[in-house]
Amino acid sequence: MGIMNYLREKMGKILAIVIGVALTAFIIGEVARSGSSFMRDSRNEIGEVSGEKVPYDQFSKKVDQNTKNFLSQSGQSPTPQITGYIQETTWNQFISEIILKKEIEKLGLVVSTDETRSMISGNNPNQQIIQAFGDPKTGQIDKQRLNMFLTNVGAAKEDDPMKVQWKEFVSQMIESKKAEKYLALVRTGLYINSLDAKDDYEAKNKLVNFKYAQLDYASLPDAKVTLTDDDYSSYYNEHKAQFKNTQELRSFEYVAFNAAPSKEDTAAVKTEIDKLAADFKTATNDSLFVQLNADTKAPIVFQHKGQLEPKLDSVMFSAAKGTVYGPYFSNGSYKVAKLIDSRVGPDSVKASHILLNPATEGGVDKAKAKADSIKKLLAGGKSFADLAKQFSTDKGSADKGGDLGTFGRGAMVKEFDDAAFEGKKGDIKIVTTQFGVHILRIEDQKGSSKVVKVAIVDKPLEASNKTQSAAYAKAQAFLASLNKDNFTIESQKQGLAIKKADDVNGIASALPGLDNAREIVRWAFKADKGDFTDQVFTVGNQYVIPRLTEIKPEGTLSLDAVKKQIEPEVRQIAKGKQLAAKFEAAMSGASSIDAVAQKAGTPVVPVQNIVFANPVIPGLAAEYKVVGTVFGLPLHKLSKPVQGSHGVYVVQSDNFVTSGTFDKAAQQKQQMQLSQMMLQRTDGQVFDALKDKANVKDYRAKFL
Structure with a gap:
């Protein structure tokens, strides 16, 4: 069970890496160049490659999967730019997989069972296997752990998510190996002769x-x-x-009505934050004050120098307890901060735990009572490792005697973190968190540095309803004044700057001056030249009215x-x-x-x-x-x-x-340099050539 639990925890990372790098040689450097024709047929197909349809549901499923993997690995929030990047990468994966599959089948390239076994447990395992089952310090695979995992996979039912994920991983690994073989064949046929070397040398x-x-x-x-x-x-x-x-490109011009916060809006937020700052100074329950008044309800935890934003970092580590700093403006919000506590504490903690699940113990109180009993057993000399294996519901750590390893401040949830860093070596504590009731033992504490606990109350600077309504009314009035021929005249009459978005492709999401313009792009690829929108688009704090000015179809453009x-x-x-x-x-x-x-x-x-x-x-x-x-x-x-x-x-x-002499040594050096340069370009150029031949049809504009 421990290995199965390990897989469920780690397989997402394995697949994220594999999906991200599968057929990398063909995907790296590929720019968003695929065509985009807004067609009325093929309603369930997002594209076509060499006559093979790409179903929208399969593409959407892969995008969702890649999005989850990307976000879990990067920790970033999904933005239009990130979403567009993931969609483009996924599209290129579909293209490359289909193209390569056909080329590989023509050549009869295969990966044998022995080769597959070697990539998993042989002397030269796949890099993702090393990352998942290897020791980061030595790079060596833990054979025992890998073999136990493979045994568990083999014994699992066919519909077990673990087994499904593993099969997908192996399949991706095999396809990637086939691609490597194909590229190796191409590279073998490339060389630089002595005349090429001489020309380049001269x-x-x-x-x-x-x-x-x-x-x-x-x-x-x-x-x-x-x-x-x-x-x-x-x-x-x-x-x-x-x-x-x-690909089909479209250009449009637009006017924008700014709904950014007005001076009155700014003054109102300043007045509010000034009052909160005065109240914060006298507040007796800082945590409650933050929960009641802050727009961002961040947990209040101890932090090292460098973890706070620069304005606070330079103040709070030399301030007295109770110091209130601000109001100050940062990242679109007015803020006021209060130093709740400061102390010198360890930089990292090595700990073990036994986790009890209140749901299976009959409630939190009964789980706590059982934790007290276990704590008494520990005090009586019972082995922590044995009790962890017997009682802990966290099987991943239970198999290691409850060992959680060494972690820095902030790595665990607040309650667990506080107990681990505020105690001392050898302490055994009972801690309740969102995961259950823990019997925590502090094995060791390392390092020593000052940490501070800072509470922050923030109020974002946003446009009021009055400001937004006024800007929207102006946009609506402008829209009502338009006809097919007077967009420029009306803009000039009202003193509005006409901005341009030229040569936009059908899947664009962000444009200069418009960070999230997907709805406008969708409209543009349905409109006819000269059309203006029949609605006001909201993009951030702007109300936008576009007019389509040009359509450049796929193919050779006219004079x-x-x-x-x-x-x-x-x-x-x-x-x-x-x-x-x-x-x-x-x-x-x-x-x-x-x-x-x-x-x-x-x-x-x-x-x-x-x-x-x-x-x-x-x-x-x-x-x-x-x-x-x-x-x-x-x-x-x-x-x-x-x-x-x-x-x-x-x-x-x-x-x-x-300068110099082109002798045999110079010739060999030049040939080597040119060969390396040629090989660096080969993968991308091969993909471009295959893609041109594949007659790729891209219908993404009507779906995304």
Whole structure:
């Protein structure tokens, strides 16, 4: 039973780790790029991968499971960002599992029974087995504990939750091993040859000194450049591959009416907290005062320096008992704190306990009476370990003679914590907690430091009903004034700033300026271009009214859809043509870069020690085309005009220098470095390639 109890306590952690890292190589680095088409069919399918449907109920179940595991491991509260992360990770798990399953089946990859056994109890066990059954100090597995656990799993009924969880764990472990084999096959076929190594070596070790003359794009006013349809079309056709939309995106603009606390709201909360501070000073029952008046009913426990928030930490450890600090403002609330007690106490306690369950003992009083009897037996010389095994309902510790190990302050519930840290070594105490009645024995206490017990009364600064109603009324009035064509005019008339949310995907939850905008995103993916909402959305302390401005469907976007986006680049190319013509005119009859620069009215700038692999021109940042042109020029040859990132250039090389010698040792070193870099990218690139081939269809926008 002890091992079974251990599993129930630890299996959640095991599964959380496995689920989180299963097929990690394919999931790490994968960004939220899946498509999102708001379709009316496939009502029960959240997506499709290589023709295989992904049922919504299975996806939802996995999200719930991953959410519980994530929160239990991290201790964080669920936020829109965390929820979105978990949903995205779960979606990628489904994609990777389906894709890999098909590829692995094609190749006939399997994990044998012997391999599975080796991953569980062999010489090279799975990392999660080590974490669950190993000694953190030595990393060695406790074979006896593992074998007892496996025996109990084998004897358990098929529907026992422990056995179900174990089977799922083993299944995930096997699938992960298959993925490792698949990746190993891919990696085996990758290599860097000597020519690759030589090219890379020269790119990093060949230096050039050159001169350049530049005509900056900014030197030509925008007004002197007229863009034609041909300019846009040429750029669009040359860069068409860049405009492939992997998922449907939508853009909207919105106005927001602020319902944040007003000055009057702030004054009201300050008045209330000032009165509470005065009453707190004279209160005789601090715990009751906190329970009656604090918005956050936190337990009042002893804490070490560093556990309080900084404002209190610097005051309470040198203050006298009864000191009241505040009111002060912290984390959205006004607070007042009172030092109830301070003392020097141990940093950690080693303890054992025997736990009695009042429900099976006939009530708390009878459980306490039995605890007194057990305490007398202990006083008479009976073994604590034997009595723990006989009477304790906490089987996890009972099998170890009641041993709870060593724990720090705050690790246990308040009543147990207080008894363990306020007693002394050798004490045996009877403590009642939410878990039952404990016979606690303090085995040892280590360390010594000052701790304080601080009571805090807080009042959050929130908008009053009056403030919220006024902001909501303004939002409703604005909404009532809208028609299909006057969103911008009405916003300007009322002095409202129009904010934009561009290229939003269908599963977005948080947007710039809107932390929890899921409802607005859902609306946007149901609306038509030009629509404005028929309701006021509440997002935090804002009332929001959006209008859908653009829909970018999945696939290659049209020129009209990207015209505004590419305008700066098109304008720069048009400027580049004019500036290049100016250089060409200056080059007529000129034999040196100095003569060209003089005619063009721009200085000649010398540059030294530039390498091909790092094409940064000092003072100008990266200029790939310019540096690439220099390395392709014969010595002292004057280049044609080059359109770079910051302007149009004419360059002339002075000399090339190669540092070091590309001998056999340098070649091997370069090949090794390039191989490592290639392998680091391989997993993600393989997944991307398989994903593109799998024709992934994403319907999450209509469910999440």
